[in-house]
Amino acid sequence: xxxxxxxxSSQNNQEQNMxxxxxxFSESNISxxxxxxxxxxxxxxxxxxxxxxxxxxxxISEGFTFEGTITSDGVLNIAGVVRGTITAKSVLIDSTGQxxxxxxxxxxxxxxxxxxxxxxxxxxxxxxxxVSGNINYKYIHIQRGGKVSGTxxxx
Numbered sequence: 001x002x003x004x005x006x007x008x009s010s011q012n013n014q015e016q017n018m019x020x021x022x023x024x025f026s027e028s029n030i031s032x033x034x035x036x037x038x039x040x041x042x043x044x045x046x047x048x049x050x051x052x053x054x055x056x057x058x059x060i061s062e063g064f065t066f067e068g069t070i071t072s073d074g075v076l077n078i079a080g081v082v083r084g085t086i087t088a089k090s091v092l093i094d095s096t097g098q099x100x101x102x103x104x105x106x107x108x109x110x111x112x113x114x115x116x117x118x119x120x121x122x123x124x125x126x127x128x129x130x131v132s133g134n135i136n137y138k139y140i141h142i143q144r145g146g147k148v149s150g151t152x153x154x155x
Contacts, residue, residue, distance in 0.1 A: 058088075062096045078112070095128055110146075
């Protein structure tokens, strides 16, 4: 007997379970008045921001250059070049990433190059990173090999 063949007794049990489930549904006590209320409540819940649910990051890909202002409530990954002002909850500058300008974030991981003014809570400078400018931070971690220059101020 193959693992793909159906056992007649299990098929009958499945059909019987499906019939019982359909009987249970048809006997439910849902009134027609509660259905619109439930739909309205569901729509309200979908409109609210989902707290605790991770969102997909915004990405500036390698080979892409952006000039201007970026604002994000979530995570921003930079593998390309950004010239301007960045404000985001969390920023990751990849080894190919370059930022020239102002950067405001809670969490900043630098693996590439940053020049300019940085304001952050947690700063992590990777082993291949180059950071120069006015850096304001609460917590800092510079890995061996990371190059930093400029003014560093602990908040």
